Amino acid sequence: xxxxxxxxxxxxxxxxxxxxxxxxxxxxxxxxxxxxxxxxxxxxxxxxxxxxxxxxxxxxxxxxxxxxxxxxxxxxxxxxxxxxxxxxxxxxxxxxxxxxxxxxxxxxxxxxxxxxxxxxxxxxxxxxxxxxxxxxxxxxxxxxxxxxxxxxxxxxxxxxxxxxxxxxxxxxxxxxxxxxxxxxxxxxxxxxxxxxxxxxxxxxxxxxx
Numbered sequence: 001x002x003x004x005x006x007x008x009x010x011x012x013x014x015x016x017x018x019x020x021x022x023x024x025x026x027x028x029x030x031x032x033x034x035x036x037x038x039x040x041x042x043x044x045x046x047x048x049x050x051x052x053x054x055x056x057x058x059x060x061x062x063x064x065x066x067x068x069x070x071x072x073x074x075x076x077x078x079x080x081x082x083x084x085x086x087x088x089x090x091x092x093x094x095x096x097x098x099x100x101x102x103x104x105x106x107x108x109x110x111x112x113x114x115x116x117x118x119x120x121x122x123x124x125x126x127x128x129x130x131x132x133x134x135x136x137x138x139x140x141x142x143x144x145x146x147x148x149x150x151x152x153x154x155x156x157x158x159x160x161x162x163x164x165x166x167x168x169x170x171x172x173x174x175x176x177x178x179x180x181x182x183x184x185x186x187x188x189x190x191x192x193x194x195x196x197x198x199x200x201x202x203x204x205x206x207x208x209x
Contacts (some may be wrong), residue, residue, distance in 0.1 A: 010095040073101020
């Protein structure tokens with residue numbers, strides 16, 4: 001269980017602590033060094049890192065070829081990165097990972113909430129939360145690439161209410177339809193997992209930071 005003090009200190013203030021805990025339980029990990037690598041729908045078996053340096057090396061080795069999720073919030077490792085050499089060890093720092101992950105999930109939640117028309121009925125909120133989790137895991141909601149989409153309300157973000165998990169159908173998609181329209185922002189890479197590899201990584205395991 002992630003320490004409540006860590007959540008209070010590090011999580012995005014737009015999300016209630018209960019929502020953060022549910023988010024991490026549903027879509028995250030208890031291990032700050034947790035690395036999940038996928039190739040399409042297949043999980044790629046990788047050695048479990050025991051140090052931050054090993055975790056960063058593993059991320060760099062897979063970034064550009066596979067989907068890589070990192071840390072407590074399983075943050076998308078390639079987001080905003082053009083070259084693997086730009087990757088910073090902040091991703092595997094527990095507090096920083098929670099800060100970045102909850103801020104991004106808050107945006108995803110607001111995108112989903114807006115699609116539903118910002119309802120207030122409590123019986124709808126579990127479905128919104130479930131769809132936001134699916135969108136976080138897949139990167140898409142109703143054809144929109146949620147990680148690169150504009151925040152629908154950055155000046156007055158919706159503070160998600162207390163919800164209970166539901167089991168209604170998700171609206172997230174693994175791949176966007178060919179004619180889907182995404183809300184683009186000024187980012188150099190369309191896919192957060194497709195950062196190009198332009199640095200020599202052959203000796204990274206032996207090189208000390």
